[in-house]
Amino acid sequence: MSPAAYVFLAVILFVIGGVGVLVRRNAILIFMSVELMLNACNLAFVSFARLHGNLDGQVVAFFVMVVAAAEVVVGLAILMAIYRARKSASVDDANLLKY
Amino acid sequence: MIFHVLANGGAGGTNLDPIYAKVLFWILAVLAVSAALAMILVRQAVHCALMLAVVMLSLAVMYAMQGAPFLAFVQVIVYTGAVLMLFLFVVMLIGVTSAEALKETIRGQRLWASLAGIGLTVLLIVGIGHAAIGTAAPTTSAQGADNLTGLAQLIFTTYVFPFEVTSALLITAALGAMVLAHRERTSPKPTQRQVARRKIESGQVQPEPPPGVYALHNAVDLPARLPDGSTTDRSVSTAIAQRDMQLGRDPQASETTDLAAEARLESERQLEAGERGREDQ
Numbered sequence: 001m002s003p004a005a006y007v008f009l010a011v012i013l014f015v016i017g018g019v020g021v022l023v024r025r026n027a028i029l030i031f032m033s034v035e036l037m038l039n040a041c042n043l044a045f046v047s048f049a050r051l052h053g054n055l056d057g058q059v060v061a062f063f064v065m066v067v068a069a070a071e072v073v074v075g076l077a078i079l080m081a082i083y084r085a086r087k088s089a090s091v092d093d094a095n096l097l098k099y
Numbered sequence: 100m101i102f103h104v105l106a107n108g109g110a111g112g113t114n115l116d117p118i119y120a121k122v123l124f125w126i127l128a129v130l131a132v133s134a135a136l137a138m139i140l141v142r143q144a145v146h147c148a149l150m151l152a153v154v155m156l157s158l159a160v161m162y163a164m165q166g167a168p169f170l171a172f173v174q175v176i177v178y179t180g181a182v183l184m185l186f187l188f189v190v191m192l193i194g195v196t197s198a199e200a201l202k203e204t205i206r207g208q209r210l211w212a213s214l215a216g217i218g219l220t221v222l223l224i225v226g227i228g229h230a231a232i233g234t235a236a237p238t239t240s241a242q243g244a245d246n247l248t249g250l251a252q253l254i255f256t257t258y259v260f261p262f263e264v265t266s267a268l269l270i271t272a273a274l275g276a277m278v279l280a281h282r283e284r285t286s287p288k289p290t291q292r293q294v295a296r297r298k299i300e301s302g303q304v305q306p307e308p309p310p311g312v313y314a315l316h317n318a319v320d321l322p323a324r325l326p327d328g329s330t331t332d333r334s335v336s337t338a339i340a341q342r343d344m345q346l347g348r349d350p351q352a353s354e355t356t357d358l359a360a361e362a363r364l365e366s367e368r369q370l371e372a373g374e375r376g377r378e379d380q
Contacts, residue, residue, distance in 0.1 A: 053236025070272035
């Protein structure tokens with residue numbers, strides 16, 4: 001299968017993740033959609049690594065995974081803190097900074 | 100076949116038949132896209148997490164097919180194993196009780212979001228289609244048996260500085276999570292004496308009523324019956340009550356039918372006893 005097919009699949013997954021971020025109201029589900037977008041990017045990186053015949057893309061994908069893991073840890077901790085304070089995980093309820 | 104691919108250190112066309120690669124790609128692509136769509140459409144947070152697991156596992160197999168066996172294993176172990184389990188833990192802690200609001204806060208948000216999604220898809224596909232991505236470069240051993248060595252060489256030579264920064268990032272993230280999740284106790288812990296005094300003063304010395312002793316029903320969503328025949332809602336967990344509301348169940352209704360059934364049973368029993376008494380005479 002040519003790398004182009006993988007890149008197009010990555011595009012579709014990325015857009016689905018983006019629509020998920022826009023549509024969902026629960027903060028956990030928004031996080032999951034962001035994870036889906038990061039995974040789609042990783043697929044594109046690996047495909048490009050194969051396209052160019054070197055490993056640089058795979059290294060970048062590896063770094064993306066590490067950063068995503070760190071992001072999830074901090075994000076979920078923030079989510080827990082917000083839930084403790086407001087008793088809700090909905091993004092509509094976190095409106096203290098709203099003018 | 101998948102295990103065969105993985106065991107050979109990934110097969111970016113080296114030892115995977117092109118026909119097999121094509122069939123596997125289409126199966127996985129359809130699986131991943133439908134699971135991703137289900138993920139943004141399904142209401143329950145736990146189902147979303149499981150759908151995300153399907154997407155991640157199919158992407159892991161795709162990495163293996165593209166000559167990245169190390170990333171395939173990292174994807175399974177780190178993403179599906181650790182990150183998704185973390186998600187599930189948090190869903191169990193807070194997500195189950197927080198129902199997804201179906202009401203749109205911004206009018207027409209879903210419509211505009213899907214339109215934007217379609218627009219972005221068309222834009223990206225047309226753009227990438229114009230870029231004319233050629234066929235893959237001839238596979239080197241770096242995408243097969245030497246994948247791990249090649250990656251290690253790159254990470255510890257060319258990318259050594261980003262790698263060190265990554266370690267700083269991970270430590271910061273771990274510390275940040277600890278600080279954010281930590282809860283400072285603002286009042287001293289009550290002693291046993293204080294707890295006992297509070298209980299006596301509250302007027303209820305015994306623990307919360309469990310469903311059971313006087314219950315007519317053993318479902319956990321039914322309020323417990325007190326010795327005087329009345330019911331109490333305090334025996335039902337708030338999470339269960341919310342779930343009943345989500346599913347449109349009404350435990351109170353089944354309870355009243357139960358009470359009616361009990362009354363009927365009681366009157367039948369009395370009738371029977373009366374008849375038996377008459378027979379004895």
